[in-house]
Amino acid sequence: MAVKARKCSGTELDQQAGHAPGPLGERLHDNASRLRDLADAHHRTRTTLQDGTA
Numbered sequence: 001m002a003v004k005a006r007k008c009s010g011t012e013l014d015q016q017a018g019h020a021p022g023p024l025g026e027r028l029h030d031n032a033s034r035l036r037d038l039a040d041a042h043h044r045t046r047t048t049l050q051d052g053t054a
Contacts, residue, residue: 010036 010032017028 010039 013028013032013035017025017032019025020028
């Protein structure tokens with residue numbers, strides 16, 4: 001089972017981890033957690049253009 005972390009969501013990685021043997025499953029769970037943390041940090045720190053500022 002090839003996992004492309006760039007194209008998977010945290011939920012998909014967690015689902016794959018449930019079917020993977022021990023150490024690989026743990027790595028997938030860790031990567032899913034890290035992906036969620038990065039997404040949360042991005043959401044909190046991103047800036048958006050306001051109307052008329054471009």
